Amino acid sequence: MKNDSNKISAYWDNFHKDIKGYGAFRPDPVLSRYLKLISKGKVLDLGLGEGRNALFFVQNGFEVKGIDISETAIQSCIKRAKEAKLEIDVKLQDIRNIKVPENTYSLIIATMVLQFLNKKERDTIFEKIKKGLIKNGIVFLRVFSLEDPSYKIKLESDKFEMIEPNTFFLKKRNMCIHYFSEKEVKSIFRDFQIINFSEIYSLDLAHGEPHYHGMITYMGKKI
Numbered sequence: 001m002k003n004d005s006n007k008i009s010a011y012w013d014n015f016h017k018d019i020k021g022y023g024a025f026r027p028d029p030v031l032s033r034y035l036k037l038i039s040k041g042k043v044l045d046l047g048l049g050e051g052r053n054a055l056f057f058v059q060n061g062f063e064v065k066g067i068d069i070s071e072t073a074i075q076s077c078i079k080r081a082k083e084a085k086l087e088i089d090v091k092l093q094d095i096r097n098i099k100v101p102e103n104t105y106s107l108i109i110a111t112m113v114l115q116f117l118n119k120k121e122r123d124t125i126f127e128k129i130k131k132g133l134i135k136n137g138i139v140f141l142r143v144f145s146l147e148d149p150s151y152k153i154k155l156e157s158d159k160f161e162m163i164e165p166n167t168f169f170l171k172k173r174n175m176c177i178h179y180f181s182e183k184e185v186k187s188i189f190r191d192f193q194i195i196n197f198s199e200i201y202s203l204d205l206a207h208g209e210p211h212y213h214g215m216i217t218y219m220g221k222k223i
């Protein structure tokens, strides 16, 4: 992997060593609620982490491929798959460099990962997601929203540089953090049919000290 990918993967390796549970291994409730809408076939999970969503789809008869930049996350996912006797195709890779075959996936998942990319990288991956889905294929995103408390903190501090609208560069982690608006997400997928959209504010107990996040959840269908 590229040098800056190495620094990013080191951050995420530490993050995964700190995961405490509290729902960190349960599939996203929106994905499980709409399981029936997803036609049996291939699933791609971008930044799959320890595989909470990916393994749920393997259990439900889908052929799943997952990509993550963290060796720790990948190894944890493989271990959990072996324990449950599930088959999953996982790859240690930076999603900024992936090739996504066109018209291939019934579902593409990207939860809590795309906010760490800059605008050009996000635009590129959104295009790949759109092209990678089959007709009636589903995209599922969970991203930070402008309501996230850390957005306001960054806005008011001179320690963080806003490099693009609502995107800051985090020097220590060597990565960006972007806060999405409802209008932005809906505009990216303006040619999709919305299945589920919500903005929530919730307590995160999965890692570090308990803290709040503002998040947007989006599920849409390629028509």
Ligand SMILES: C[S@@+](CC[C@H](N)C(=O)[O-])C[C@H]1O[C@@H](n2cnc3c(N)ncnc32)[C@H](O)[C@@H]1O
Pocket (backbone or CB within 6 Å): 008, 012, 013, 024, 046, 047, 048, 049, 050, 051, 052, 067, 068, 069, 070, 073, 093, 094, 095, 096, 110, 111, 112, 113, 116
């Ligand atoms: C907050 S975790 C979310 C994990 C999982 N999607 C979930 O919802 O449980 C973010 C994940 O994205 C991965 N990640 C971050 N940037 C990445 C990149 N550029 N390429 C691949 N994976 C990345 C991290 O290693 C980490 O596993």
